[in-house]
Each structure stands twice: as structure tokens, then as C-alpha cells.
Amino acid sequence: MKEITERRKELKKKLLSGGKVYAGWTSIGHPVITEIMARSGVDFIGIDIEHSTISQEQSQRIIAACHQNGIVCLPRIASHNMEMIKRLLDSGADGIIVPMVNSPGEVEDIVRWAKYTPLGSRSYGISRAQGYGFDFDDYCSEWNDSSIIIVQIESKEGVENIDAILSNPYIDGAMIGPYDLSGSLGIPGQIEDPRIVEAGKKVIDSCKRHKKGCGTQLVEPDEENMEEAFSYGFSFIVMASDVFLLWKWGEKTRSLIENSNSKR
Secondary structure, eight states: OHHHHHHHHHHHHHHHHTOOEEEEEEOSOOHHHHHHHHTTTOSEEEEEOTTSOOOHHHHHHHHHHHHHTTOEEEEEOSSSOHHHHHHHHHTTOSEEEESOOOSHHHHHHHHHHHSOTTTOOOOOOOSTTTGGGTTHHHHHHHHHHHOEEEEEEOSHHHHHTHHHHHTSTTOOEEEEOHHHHHHHTTOTTOTTSHHHHHHHHHHHHHHHHHTOEEEEEESSOOHHHHHHHHHHTOOEEEEOOHHHHHHHHHHHHHHHHHHHHHTO
């Protein structure tokens, strides 16, 4: 438990200091995928609960696989839901990634649900996070200072309120959701539109002002697009995902098969 707490603190420090952060991303609910990703050297692994069928039980197994390999785990919750947050944190998650954050009031709710008193109202329990009781005192005394909250900015309203959202001292970073943002601006899917680029830049600049991490996700990361993302102002990168990797393998394999068949 002490090892993963220290890793969590290191990640939090990186996010708040603008250090480079790398993440894996899983949407497939089997810990074998997580174990493979954990050997990559990423700083944390995100669990995509929002857009997958991953259950609470599967999440706990993924979190355990991360911790067994010394990797911080941050689930992306499906909605602003106190019960889901509580259960994931008690399963041992090192914090949460929250989609569709639009206002400082929503941030206050999220912080309240995720932190113990006096910062919040997270209830005390005995579960995996607390070492089933063995680590209760250490865990509870360290949690408020070491836990991580990352918000996703995915709407016109969220962009407009970005400074107020990031002014909350318990938010450690933000991720831009370009597809939802494009829908919010009435141009769904047009993520290269200047309005999306301008909105994204506003979030990046606010993160810099408030000394928060700012993240993006690459479908096919390579040295060139990674450095481009960092130079643009992002400080952490989600390095594809298990679904993206399989998708791209499928595309390449289909092309190879079609090309081979065409030569017959």
C-alpha cells in the first residue's frame, strides 16, 4: 500500500508541475490486458467505464492488476454519481476521471464525494482500499492529499467556465473531449474546425495559468505526434487504448487480406 501511495503522490506532483505524463487506457474488462499495459512504463492506466461494459467487479480486478505492477489506476466514471465514485475508491482506485464537467458547482460535488472530511463527505468503510482494515489509518490520513481528480471538458459551457472549474484547488488536471465538444458547438465530428481548436487552446492556457495537468489522447501514438502534442501545450498523453490497438490491427489485417486476395 505504501508503494502505490508514493506512486500516486509522484503522479500528482507531475500533473501539478507540468511534467510529462503518459497513460494507458483500457475498455476491455480483463486484467490480462491491464497486466500487459502495466509493463509499458506508463504513469497510470485509465479504466473507461463511461463507454464500455466494464462492471464494478471487473474494475476492482483491473485496479488490483495495476497495483500489483506498481501502476496508479484512475477509472473514468460513467456519470456524476456519488455511489459509483464511492465504490470505485473503496475498490482501491487512486482517484477518478470525470466526464462532461461543465460548472464549478459540479466540481464541488465531485470533490465532496471523493474526499474525506473536512474537505468532503466520502464515507468511511473497510474494503480493498483500506487493506480490509489493516491499512485503514494510513490510507485515510494520506487520502485527501494524495488522491487525484481529473475533469473532462467536453462542452461549450465547460470551456466558458474553465477558469472557474480549474480554480478549485482539488482538481489536478483536465482532459479535452473533442468529439463531445464538437457536438456541443453544433459541428459534430468536425474536430479540426477552428472553433474546436480555439476552444482546446483556451483549456490548455487555463491549465497553464492554474498549474494543472492538461491531457489528450492519441489514436496511434508515435514520436512525432507525441512531441507535437507536448509542444502544443499538453502535459499528459493517453497512449491509444486496447480498443484502438485492436481496431488498427483489424484495419491493417483486412487490408492485407484484401490485397492478397486481389492478386489471385
